[in-house]
Amino acid sequence: MNVIVLSPLDLGLAGALVIVLALISLRMGLHLERQLLLAALRTTVQLLLIGLVLKALFSQVHPGWVALMAGVMLLAAGREVVGRQKRRFTGLWGFGLGTLSMFVSSFAITVLALIVIVGPQPWYEPRYAIPLLGMLLGNTMNGIAIGMDRLTGSAWDQRTLIEGRLMLGQTGQQAISHLRSESIRSGLIPIINAMMAAGLVSLPGMMTGQILGGSAPMDAVKYQILIMFLIAGGTGLGTMTAVWLGSKRLFDERQRLRLDRLRKG
Amino acid sequence: MGTVFKLVDFGCRGVEGLNMELAAGRCLGLTGPSGSGKSLLLRALADLDPYEGRMFLDGVEAVRMPAPQWRRKVALLPAESAWWHDTVAPHFDALPASWLEGLGFDARAMEWQISHLSSGERQRLGLLRMLAQRPAVMLLDEPTANLDPKNTARVESLLEGLRRETDPVMIWVSHDLDQLRRCCDDIMVLAHGRLTALDEAAAGDGGDRAPEVPRL
Numbered sequence: 001m002n003v004i005v006l007s008p009l010d011l012g013l014a015g016a017l018v019i020v021l022a023l024i025s026l027r028m029g030l031h032l033e034r035q036l037l038l039a040a041l042r043t044t045v046q047l048l049l050i051g052l053v054l055k056a057l058f059s060q061v062h063p064g065w066v067a068l069m070a071g072v073m074l075l076a077a078g079r080e081v082v083g084r085q086k087r088r089f090t091g092l093w094g095f096g097l098g099t100l101s102m103f104v105s106s107f108a109i110t111v112l113a114l115i116v117i118v119g120p121q122p123w124y125e126p127r128y129a130i131p132l133l134g135m136l137l138g139n140t141m142n143g144i145a146i147g148m149d150r151l152t153g154s155a156w157d158q159r160t161l162i163e164g165r166l167m168l169g170q171t172g173q174q175a176i177s178h179l180r181s182e183s184i185r186s187g188l189i190p191i192i193n194a195m196m197a198a199g200l201v202s203l204p205g206m207m208t209g210q211i212l213g214g215s216a217p218m219d220a221v222k223y224q225i226l227i228m229f230l231i232a233g234g235t236g237l238g239t240m241t242a243v244w245l246g247s248k249r250l251f252d253e254r255q256r257l258r259l260d261r262l263r264k265g
Numbered sequence: 266m267g268t269v270f271k272l273v274d275f276g277c278r279g280v281e282g283l284n285m286e287l288a289a290g291r292c293l294g295l296t297g298p299s300g301s302g303k304s305l306l307l308r309a310l311a312d313l314d315p316y317e318g319r320m321f322l323d324g325v326e327a328v329r330m331p332a333p334q335w336r337r338k339v340a341l342l343p344a345e346s347a348w349w350h351d352t353v354a355p356h357f358d359a360l361p362a363s364w365l366e367g368l369g370f371d372a373r374a375m376e377w378q379i380s381h382l383s384s385g386e387r388q389r390l391g392l393l394r395m396l397a398q399r400p401a402v403m404l405l406d407e408p409t410a411n412l413d414p415k416n417t418a419r420v421e422s423l424l425e426g427l428r429r430e431t432d433p434v435m436i437w438v439s440h441d442l443d444q445l446r447r448c449c450d451d452i453m454v455l456a457h458g459r460l461t462a463l464d465e466a467a468a469g470d471g472g473d474r475a476p477e478v479p480r481l
Contacts, residue, residue, distance in 0.1 A: 090312070144302040164347025165314060168338035169399065254312055 003214045015040065036098050057126045066124045070107070070133055077102055078142040084145040087152040087262040089249060099145050105238030106136040113230050133225055135206065136234045139191060143235035144242045147187030151246050152262055154179050162257050172251030180247050187239035191232050200226060268401040270339070270434045272320035277309030278302060281458045283318070287402075290428060292435040294445030296463070298454035303438045304344065306455065307404040308434070311341035322401060340400035344407050346391030348379040353390060360397045367423040368393060369416060384411040392420060396427065403433040411445065419446055 018040045022033040029081055078099030086093040110133045114120065120128045155162065155176065165175035173180075198204055207224035211217055250259050268289040272423065275283040285307025287293060311318040312335050314326055320327040320339075327335050350356055354375040365374065368389045368463055380381065382390070386409045395403070408424075409417040441447050442463075445452045452463040 083280040099413075159348055160343075160345060164343070165349065166313060166333075167311060167336055167341050167343065168394070171333050192270040252315075254328075255363055256315070 016038055020205055025119045054130065055128065061126060063124050066126050066129055069130060073134060073137055076100060076102055077137045081141055081145045081148065085152060085265045087147045087156050088265045090261055090263050093249055098148060098242055099236045101144055101242035101245065102137060102140050104241055105234045106133060106140045109234045110136055116228065136230060139231040140188060140234045140238040143187035143239040146184045147239040150186045151179060151183040151243050156259060159257065159259060166255060166257065167198065167211055172175055172255045173247065176250065178249050180243055183237050183243045191235045195228050195232065268323055268434055270402045271321040272318065275320060276317040277305060277314060278314055279305035279309065280455060280460060283449050287434045289432040289434060292437060294440045294449030295436055295455060296440060296442060296445060296452065300450045301455045303455050304406055307341055307406050307436065307460065309440060310404055311336055320344040327342065337355060338400055339393045339402040339404065340398055341404040342392055342395045342406060342408055344410060346387050351379060353377050354377065356394055357397055360393060364393055364396060364423060368419050382386035383415060388412060389416060389420065400433060405435060407438055424448065
């Protein structure tokens with residue numbers, strides 16, 4: 001099967017849709033036109049750039065370049081996690097906690113999938129490694145950001161309750177156990193919903209892309225199933241790690257609730 | 266030979282350089298203007314906030330004891346009690362029926378929905394929950410602030426009875442000087458980070474009311 005290659009004109013026609021939308025926004029006074037055009041422009045520039053990077057990366061199969069790319073992706077995801085929290089940990093913890101959790105979960109699972117399951121030669125073959133890691137990081141990032149936001153936000157709101165439990169002689173982890181479970185649950189719900197709806201309500205983007213790119217549907221489906229499982233594993237592990245580390249950080253060695261370790265995001 | 270609660274060069278956000286020794290059965294009344302740090306002092310004594318200096322219970326320093334154990338022995342009754350189960354009962358391990366009756370409840374109170382409790386009921390049940398842990402030191406933060414005179418009298422008499430029976434150390438924070446005179450052995454005033462005996466604080470005012478104590 002041959003892929004139908006898109007010409008700049010094709011993209012331009014699709015882009016016209018955004019321009020029409022911007023004009024309507026202007027007309028209706030929605031004040032969205034600037035943001036819309038900026039977002040469309042950013043999408044174009046960022047994706048073209050990453051296309052160039054991937055092109056270079058795929059032609060130069062070298063572990064160093066793959067590692068560099070993976071590192072940049074991780075740091076960007078770490079920044080995103082911090083940015084999405086209403087109350088974040090102060091100092092290095094704010095950035096370090098989410099980033100470390102993503103590193104532990106996404107990287108471990110990507111490496112596992114590459115070596116044990118997919119098995120490209122060499123195992124760090126960027127054509128497999130980078131897209132896999134990208135999808136894992138993107139989803140793990142969501143889970144961790146939601147879980148951490150929930151943990152720190154509700155610890156702040158429920159201060160009286162948590163300290164009430166401490167006063168009765170509970171440890172910090174006992175006093176916050178209900179928040180810990182809720183935070184992990186809220187981080188995992190998106191991927192559970194995605195697995196529930198996959199194929200029925202939504203055709204997952206990766207699979208659709210592969211089919212558009214010329215793969216046989218059953219091959220694309222198998223990759224999608226693999227990805228879903230990996231994402232579930234990565235998101236679960238990452239969210240649990242982040243929430244566990246975060247719940248430790250909320251208390252000091254004397255089991256005091258230390259909300260002074262949080263600041264407004 | 267009962268409990269001794271001892272502070273050495275104790276400091277926290279509410280107070281500085283506090284040295285004090287309270288023997289079993291002593292009840293210290295603590296008053297002072299709003300915002301003077303009375304509640305902060307009680308929180309630090311329960312080891313809920315960082316503090317400077319040292320605290321001892323029966324010769325054992327606080328840092329030598331796991332914090333949960335310290336808080337069960339040096340128990341804080343906060344002005345606002347927190348509840349996390351739907352009904353009253355799961356918050357208690359065991360509670361003598363006489364205490365429940367002493368505060369005007371009967372056994373059915375255990376089945377009540379938390380969301381239906383009045384502030385006065387929450388305060389009295391919160392007190393019972395703290396007492397049920399049999400603490401050696403009780404830190405009472407305005408234990409009758411939400412109560413009518415009848416229930417205030419019940420609380421005072423229950424605590425008085427417990428003092429005779431089990432000899433706990435009590436630190437009782439209140440704005441009600443008459444209550445402190447009824448229930449406590451000594452009364453001190455906390456203002457500007459310092460504790461002074463009520464008599465000394467009042468001496469400068471020429472009356473029996475501390476200058477820093479709000480007129481009631």
